[in-house]
Amino acid sequence: MIPAPFDYHRPDTVEAAVKLIADLGDSARVIAGGHSLIPLMKMRMTDIAHLVDLQKIGALKGIAIDGGTVTIGAMTTQHELIGSAALGSAAPIIREAALQIADPQVRYVGTIGGNVANGDPGNDMPGVMQCLDATYHLRGPDGERTVKARDFYEAAYFTARADDEILTAVSFEVPVGGQAYVKQKRKTGDYATAAAAVIIAKSGGNCSAASIAMTNLSDTPVWCEAAGDALVGSSLGAADIDNAVDAMQAVINPQDDNKGPAAFKRHAAAVILRRAIERATSRA
Amino acid sequence: MNEMTPPKTERTAALKGLGTARKRVEDARFTQGKGNYVDDIKLPGMLFGDFVRSPYAHARIKSIDAEKAKALPGVIAVLTAADLAPLKLHWMPTLAGDVQMVLADGKVLFQGQEVAFVVAENRYIAADAVELVEVDYEELPVLVDPFKAEAPDAPVLREDLAGKSEGAHGPRRHHNHIFTWEQGDRDATEKVLASADVVAEEMVYYHRTHPCPLETCGCVASMDKVNGKLTVWGTFQAPHAVRTVASLISGIAEHNIRIISPDIGGGFGNKVGVYPGYICSIVASIVTGVPVKWVEDRMENLMATAFARDYWMKGRISATKDGRITGLWCHVTADHGAFDACADPTKFPAGFFNICTGSYDIPVAYLAVDGVYTNKAPGGVAYRCSFRVTEAAYFIERMIEVLAIKLGMDAAELRAKNFIRKDQFPYHSALGWEYDSGDYHTAWDKALKAVDYEGLRKEQAQRLEDFKAGKTRRLIGIGLTHFTEIVGAGPVKNCDILGLGMFDSCEIRIHPTGSAIARLGTISQGQGHATTFAQILASEIGIPADDITVEEGDTDTAPYGLGTYGSRSTPVAGAATAMAGRKIRAKAQMIAAYLLEVHDDDVEWDVDRFAVKGAPERFKTMKEIAFAAYNQAIPGIEPGLEAVSYYDPPNMTYPFGAYICVMEIDVDTGEHEVRQFYALDDCGTRINPMIIEGQVHGGATEGYAIAMGQEMAYDDMGNVKNATLMDFFLPTAWETPHYTTDFTVTPSPHHPIGAKGVGESPNVGSVPAFSNAVHDAFRSFGLTQTHMPHDHWRIWRTAHELGLHG
């Protein structure tokens, strides 16, 4: 479990990091917490000549809630997400999801930026970000641009981020309604067998808005627009939830693996989504 | 000169001997990270070895080109089979009478097999060099399914065995057949089954898993060319056996080999065998003249070192209508992988699997085991159990459940009806063992009462009704197990490994000031020998356990012994310790009598001293006696106070226990929750209750892992599917159930202190308890048998197939 040789760089500004990556070209990769990247390097499943470490860039850290907008710096650790009382009341789904990521040791160093930029369908935060309709802030040699989380993921490990761009922050509007992140996993430290992020707003007993995203049931996180739509305007009765589940089933595409066959995952996805809808509704 | 004598109870307590919950003396260093493991050993000039391993499960090696690797600065050598062949070290004997490639000789037979050994200045360079070795493979058809091993057109795995119709354990009938081992009376059993009221038949599979000790395997080999001595520090569960084997295969005289097992981070059978890494490190050290370290990583440990289980056990059990068992028949297809490298006593190719009649009085039985080769890693070790005893216990405890279903009987009642009764011990089993002692009914009744068995059944019935009424999606399963182990191998008359009798030993030296050192032929890997063996000795010789050092693992200092596995340390080395202690006491008695100026027979032992019979105020403490042994000229008695004992046990010991698991199962997600786990162990005399409890917690947690998720899975191409801890299930504190421990005490009649051994009971007993709980939850829906591991998707599948998903 020893990675191939690599060079290590530790810039202290975003600008310096962007420049380094531009100069070093294809063979450079940023490293945040390293808890997805280093295992791949140690198993020699990826070969990287230059690691550009973002740890020293203070500007990438921190949680800001300004008006109705939450902005989280890319280098904010999962542990810090859990510990932030302000974030906990603005968007409790983040805390609920972060607590189900890996274990405390991983969360002390693993970052939100790494988790969403990584592109592994097993990561939990991408689904949460899609559910929240978050915006990703990218900085490259040509300056800054934004991409919606719902448009970011193309395939496993393929995202809308260009190789020479750094993800600097995620931002989203403080959500309205009840939120829930429900995850089935085999053990502590495991990626989801199936997980669902759900936000439900109610008005006058009926559902006024709903957002649903599923984790690890396709080669990307899946925002299930039609599933949410199936709930909007309904009284969130059994038949409505059935419709949402059916709509979710139409857009996921689970594969057989060590966690089980696709048919099992579809069943689990349905159960988990129902639980998440119930939980979010009860909190709405 | 003698002051007031404290009362007996106080003096006994001060010894911290048998029965004391003494804190583990090892833990001070382990909990501070101050253990000294193989990878902590750093010697001047030390080089590092690393393996090039096969990506294929079966392939011919057309060429190996190591030039680029050798050209990398810092690389010292790259060894292949061709380099080892002139030394005749490209193959090595296994503990099971087979041979195994050290480095791939012409072909590879499993994924992860050692192909070349790179030696470099540090482990980083070695790892880089491994990538540079170019091996040209030609893929061959892969054999994964043991039931296809003996097909006429099955691929030939072991070309080295061509034409050999006789193996180490009798005739071989096919090129992939290793042995057939038969026990019991076939005709009589088949006759009973043919005319029985009721016969239950089932295939019970105990899947392939892996001991996965926290510390992987490794060694440091150091050949001192000046004095010709080879020293090897390694993760060895049997250091003396390793020394003898190393001497036999290397030709180095045994007195010139020193094997040292330092602290070992768990073994569980994984560290009994001899691995290519040891041989390659030794050869590399001989070639280079400097020490060579090799330590495998987690994936290598899981993929290439000894697995456990993988027994397909076809059973038939017969009974009368009212539930008296009349016969048991069993056929096992044993998947041994590419080489037969089980670590069983030589005459037992399927270990002690013939303990499979379990705790029951079964009049006739028949057992046949067929071992076959497949393209998987070799092994078949006893993962925290005596040889194949876990498989046997799982088999019989499943068959009892299956029979109970067939009879429509409560499984607790069926067990009680068929237990060997207390008055039947020593009991001769139909498959050839003599059970030393037991009181199964007492243990069973205590267990059922402790968990309120009847209440549980009522709750379960209510839950079932609620489930059927759509009020819940969770079922309750009650998993019962009454296991009997056979441990403490073993009597030299029938137990040996490679011709080495399975006795064990203890050597004691009492120091002049009354403290002592005891050295044993065993080696702790976490069992706490330094704590418990001192306690045995404290009670025997009246010196406080705190004043006794226990040392193991250095073949230059320890007496010869066969090591630690199969719960043999307490039954065998523990007995040797007691016997050596008694020799000390016998000499001490003579010294005391001399000092007290009475006849030897006129003094009697009193906790920590000899006193004159009828005059207890006249005594000599062990401390005084020890001093006298070194400073007084006593006529007819040699100076000093030392003893050594080699103990050849007259029989095995037969610990037993009653385990009950209550589990909640979510039929939709396949998730489970262990609500209650009750473990009653009877390990005979209890040396240290706290250590017993720790052993039970650890073993039951391994059992939980095995039953509920842990496996070594292969795809059709022979690729290992789960060689990382992401997929190979090791429970964390979060998943680990809470255990309630309990006990009864039925001493072994033949062991000097009546102890039976406990380290492995919880693994043996808990696996069927967890598995039976899963099965029991679905019993009323018609489930008779499904295979472990009971991970989420398999439980889901069971529920699905039973129509519970609507």
Ligand SMILES: Cc1cc2nc3c(=O)[nH]c(=O)nc-3n(C[C@H](O)[C@H](O)[C@H](O)COP(=O)(O)OP(=O)(O)OC[C@H]3O[C@@H](n4cnc5c(N)ncnc54)[C@H](O)[C@@H]3O)c2cc1C
């Ligand atoms: C045992 C274990 C269990 C785990 N379980 C879970 C789990 O259940 N759920 C879960 O979601 N995750 C899990 N993880 C992953 C963990 O959350 C990682 O920390 C996270 O996925 C990546 O964050 P990081 O900061 O460690 O990123 P790194 O590993 O440093 O980087 C990951 C990838 O993202 C890129 N990257 C990182 N930051 C940026 C950035 N700012 N801009 C552009 N690219 C960037 C890197 O180049 C790399 O390709 C687990 C990890 C381990 C080791």
